Amino acid sequence: GQAAHSVIQAVMADKPAGSQAHGQWVADTPQSDHVYPGFDFTIDPRTGYRVMTAWYLYRRGFCCGNGCRNCPYPDQGIDVRPVGAA
Numbered sequence: 001g002q003a004a005h006s007v008i009q010a011v012m013a014d015k016p017a018g019s020q021a022h023g024q025w026v027a028d029t030p031q032s033d034h035v036y037p038g039f040d041f042t043i044d045p046r047t048g049y050r051v052m053t054a055w056y057l058y059r060r061g062f063c064c065g066n067g068c069r070n071c072p073y074p075d076q077g078i079d080v081r082p083v084g085a086a
Contacts, residue, residue: 004039008055017058017072026061 015021035041040056043049054070057063063073 008039012055012058012072022058023061026059029059031059 011025015025035056037043039053041050041052044051051069054072057068057070058072063071
């Protein structure tokens, strides 16, 4: 609940995405194939698609370049367009 979200915010604030501290944290954190609703993704009510959270993307450790809605790597120079836009 709220306590877990506070911990997540503290980790992300202490180790900004893309920083050396973040890179070391990603390297030292065991990876899991499991994703957890509410922490790793939400469901877009309009499309029904999973939307990965900033926390999930942060834990992955890098920007994929797909213009994810919640990307914690804002300085990657990705051209973000709404789904379906030409």
